[in-house]
Amino acid sequence: MESSAQLIGISVGPGDPELITVKALRVMRECDVLFAPQAKISDHSVAKGIVARFDIPEQRFRTITFAMDRSRESLRSRYQQVADQIIEEIEAGKKVGFLTLGDALTFSTWIYTLDAVRIKRPDLLIETIPGVTSYAALASQVQQPLGEQKERVLILPCPDDMENLRREIESHDLVVLMKIGHRFDALLDLIKSMGLEGRCVLGRKVGMDGGEVFEDLRSLPAIEKLGYFSTMLIRGE
Numbered sequence: 416m417e418s419s420a421q422l423i424g425i426s427v428g429p430g431d432p433e434l435i436t437v438k439a440l441r442v443m444r445e446c447d448v449l450f451a452p453q454a455k456i457s458d459h460s461v462a463k464g465i466v467a468r469f470d471i472p473e474q475r476f477r478t479i480t481f482a483m484d485r486s487r488e489s490l491r492s493r494y495q496q497v498a499d500q501i502i503e504e505i506e507a508g509k510k511v512g513f514l515t516l517g518d519a520l521t522f523s524t525w526i527y528t529l530d531a532v533r534i535k536r537p538d539l540l541i542e543t544i545p546g547v548t549s550y551a552a553l554a555s556q557v558q559q560p561l562g563e564q565k566e567r568v569l570i571l572p573c574p575d576d577m578e579n580l581r582r583e584i585e586s587h588d589l590v591v592l593m594k595i596g597h598r599f600d601a602l603l604d605l606i607k608s609m610g611l612e613g614r615c616v617l618g619r620k621v622g623m624d625g626g627e628v629f630e631d632l633r634s635l636p637a638i639e640k641l642g643y644f645s646t647m648l649i650r651g652e
Contacts, residue, residue: 447475461516580602613633
């Protein structure tokens with residue numbers, strides 16, 4: 416059934432094209448325009464690369480760049496610019512899709528884009544298609560549950576404050592850490608100090624080319640740079 420929405424946030428999953436939902440693929444093919452986010456430091460859009468195998472015409476794509484900027488004002492300004500571009504396409508009578516990694520409403524660029532568009536055009540019909548997260552893909556790969564019975568599960572971006580993270584690990588059965596990046600060395604020191612090296616699973620670029628999964632941090636090889644697409648599952652005692 417064709418979507419009547421004018422703007423659609425389309426989750427493309429963690430990297431494996433086969434994890435894209437049937438609905439997401441159908442809607443991508445229905446859209447006249449597909450916005451694909453790209454990090455300013457990268458030479459390609461990861462989201463666009465995931466859907467490359469589906470032979471969607473190149474002229475439908477609009478690549479938009481984002482800097483890893485902590486300034487809220489700068490980010491707000493950039494998302495307003497993106498919202499203007501999206502609205503311009505919609506006002507030209509086009510159906511617009513916005514590709515986003517993992518799940519569209521879980522720590523994604525779509526969340527901020529959606530807010531910016533709603534402020535400018537609250538009348539638009541908008542839909543969001545959910546998808547597979549990186550941590551769900553990681554848990555599936557190592558056959559570990561993300562939640563069982565009454566377990567307390569916390570999902571968060573890796574904080575800078577390791578003592579705060581220690582308290583979170585101690586008060587939850589499972590902590591899912593995303594966006595670890597440059598905090599990895601400090602995180603590893605914390606894990607070792609808590610004696611949890613054998614209760615952690617680390618994944619980077621899960622489902623993507625060159626992806627790796629480490630099921631026991633006690634035998635972890637030297638990692639020079641973990642990268643942005645990193646996830647860890649930490650089971651407390």
